[in-house]
Amino acid sequence: MKNINTQVCPVALSGSLDNRIRRWLQNPRKILGPYVKEGMTVLDVGCGPGFFTIEMAMMVSKSGRVIVADMQEGMLRKVKEKIAGTELEKRVLLHKCEEDKIGVTLPVDFVLLFYMVHEVPDKQHFFKELQSILKPKGQILIVEPPVHVSKSAFEETVRIAEDAGFTVVERPKVFFSRGVVLKKG
Ligand SMILES: C[S@@+](CC[C@H](N)C(=O)[O-])C[C@H]1O[C@@H](n2cnc3c(N)ncnc32)[C@H](O)[C@@H]1O
Numbered sequence: 001m002k003n004i005n006t007q008v009c010p011v012a013l014s015g016s017l018d019n020r021i022r023r024w025l026q027n028p029r030k031i032l033g034p035y036v037k038e039g040m041t042v043l044d045v046g047c048g049p050g051f052f053t054i055e056m057a058m059m060v061s062k063s064g065r066v067i068v069a070d071m072q073e074g075m076l077r078k079v080k081e082k083i084a085g086t087e088l089e090k091r092v093l094l095h096k097c098e099e100d101k102i103g104v105t106l107p108v109d110f111v112l113l114f115y116m117v118h119e120v121p122d123k124q125h126f127f128k129e130l131q132s133i134l135k136p137k138g139q140i141l142i143v144e145p146p147v148h149v150s151k152s153a154f155e156e157t158v159r160i161a162e163d164a165g166f167t168v169v170e171r172p173k174v175f176f177s178r179g180v181v182l183k184k185g
Helices: 011-017 020-025 028-032 053-060 073-083 123-133 151-163
Strands: 041-045 065-070 092-096 108-114 134-144 166-170 178-184
Touching: 011 073, 028 053, 028 134, 041 053, 053 065, 053 073, 065 073, 073 092, 108 123, 123 134, 123 151, 134 151, 151 166, 151 178
Parallel strands: 041 065, 041 108, 065 092, 108 134
Antiparallel strands: 134 178, 166 178
């Protein structure tokens, strides 16, 4: 039997990830504005209850796509409920990941990894897989919480991503977080 990864945020706590206070402190449009553009195909891995997904779907507009991926069915169900009956349904693709495989085959322009990389057990494999999913000029935004992820642990993640072939583009400031943007190559 597979061990349960105790680091993973449970669905029961998803309410703490989607509320007005967070929207004010970590405004999705402000954070994602420099990277997510109309017509893009973007991927939100570890989407949780979809705090960033909804805004991303609006930002890519009708001609774009958002692939929302999570290893917990319960999180994907929350996103599904949020977009049910809205025009966003047509541009949001729900995808169930495995803990050790993202499994997305559609090439993407941008990947969001918000407060999730520290929950991934095999980061080397994770970033190698992302290399194959990203389009040639694609970018990744990694944001991690400083309580769970020390400065040195964050730098170790950046090093692993660099070993997988990514290059640091910038270090954006995100409220109460550590952040980095990486590009392919
Ligand atoms: C702390 S939540 C963050 C959710 C969302 N990104 C946000 O900022 O609101 C982390 C999410 O990552 C998911 N997750 C953890 N490890 C994962 C993996 N290896 N593959 C896919 N999803 C994963 C968890 O199920 C959980 O929904």
